[in-house]
Amino acid sequence: EAQVTQNPRYLITVTGKKLTVTCSQNMNHEYMSWYRQDPGLGLRQIYYSMNVEVTDKGDVPEGYKVSRKEKRNFPLILESPSPNQTSLYFCASKRTGGTEAFFGQGTRLTVV
């Protein structure tokens, strides 16, 4: 089954403790992206990647890092999480030339 898989689905952590949210897709898509969703603000793009070893900032990249060492994986790293990063995070992927984005199920992160 074609899918985008995020882990964990839920995470509660403390301020300053580094964490990684994993994202993996099995559709051989070149493009992958991370979004955060906050009430009233819709989805805002954090980072995106057009292919292996190619990443670029979205609208709200501060406080986040990403890497794209393999085509299927696109982890989101919070080196020193803060409470304002409490949010619902989505990973998405898309094939080159395609328009439809495929989304993961989301990771609800709470930073206390």
Next chain:
Amino acid sequence: SQQGEEDPQALSIQEGENATMNCSYKTSINNLQWYRQNSGRGLVHLILIRSNEREKHSGRLRVTLDTSKKSSSLLITASRAADTASYFCATDPRGTTDSWGKLQFGAGTQVVVTP
């Protein structure tokens, strides 16, 4: 920045009624897409309309696009309880070489369909 703005923010209707929501955007676009999100879940692509199209249908969905007004509407006909979800428009601004890096979402319209 938020390119698309949906209206209304929330909509409550009875089963069988039609649901209409609107999206306004700011810059010229290559295409506009509508996505659906069930509570707390990932978004699912519904339909795409290109900038040179004015109307598109897919099952019970009808999308219109007015590039002169920079607006789009999504109509769901004969709504069902299973249509309860949030609906988002996403725009692909003109000038990008591929519809990814700049794909931007609005805040969404929350639709509740009661039996």
